[in-house]
Amino acid sequence: MEPAPLFEDVADAPEGGTAWWLTADDGVRLRAAIWRDSAREAPNGTIIIFPGRTEFIEKYGRAAGDLRARGFDCAAVDWRGQGLADRLLADAGAGHVEDFADYQRDVAVFLELLDAQEMPQPWYLVGHSMGGCIGLRALHEGMPVRAAAFTGPMWKIAMAAPLRPVARALSRVSRPLGFGHLYAPGTEGQNYVFTAPFEDNTLTTDRDMWDYMSRQMAEHPELAIGGPSLHWLSEALREKVAVTSLPQPDLPILVMVGSEERIVDRAAVEEIARSWPNARMEVLEGGQHEIMMETPAIRGLCFDTMAEFFKGHR
DSSP states (O other): OEEOOOOHHHHOOOTTOEEEEEEOTTSOEEEEEEEOOTTOSSOOOEEEEEOOTTOOGGGGHHHHHHHHHTTOEEEEEEOTTSTTSOOSSSSTTSBOOSOTTHHHHHHHHHHHHHHHTTOOSSEEEEEETHHHHHHHHHHHTTOOOSEEEEESOOSSBOOOTTHHHHHHHHHHHHTTTTOTTSBOTTOOSSOHHHHSOGGGOSSOSOHHHHHHHHHHHHHOGGGOOOSBBHHHHHHHHHHHHHHHTSOOOSSOEEEEEETTOOSBOHHHHHHHHHHSTTEEEEEETTOOSOGGGSOHHHHHHHHHHHHHHHHTTO
């Protein structure tokens, strides 16, 4: 675990953040960051952020500030294949993983760092989008947290009905036929914020947050990736069915989605959450996929709800 770069010039994060290089047990190099308030004598605990696909540590700089203001220390990770972690294909713009279970290797070494750094207990999980799928699996495998919150979790991907059978068929045969490295239908190597207009984007209704995300990748293009590979899609489709077929993990869970969610299947997420006996479901009116990066009002409600929920399960 050696010091790694943290691009504070674009993170808008609390002062005192530190970043580390980590090596998973299969040799893949990852990056993790910690925002710890050493001046606070009794923090409410540590919130462990599992980012979504295409995301990177700096994107959660403002979120870390919001959570620190509510009494929590924070940590985030660059998953394999994105951010400054090792890319897994010659085409560095493609989001790729060999096996979805490999993300649990990343979880393991990330938790080792937090333990070595003696991050304050109790620990809580916040999993966004793909991080919500990885996080749900991690909970089933015994991740030592007191409670978990998921925002726009990737438990079912929103996909136009005519495209679903095509995507499933292509992704299923892509690896045996040797084209699993190609981009999934409708995606490309450029990051979404470089190709989509703000006016009809599916991430946020807040122009300032859109510009924040765009500026990060414009100034540090090495952080950006584009669409997923066909093999990643195959792995994701398989994993989301497997992990959501399991019973709820034995701990309190908060699930939040925006009312304007268009990336994950909101109805399916609500159905799963409402079927769990110890889960709380919240729909944030007006929010899109990135509710932690929405308007100040939506963002404030999101973080207030998280903080209240976590403090209630100390």
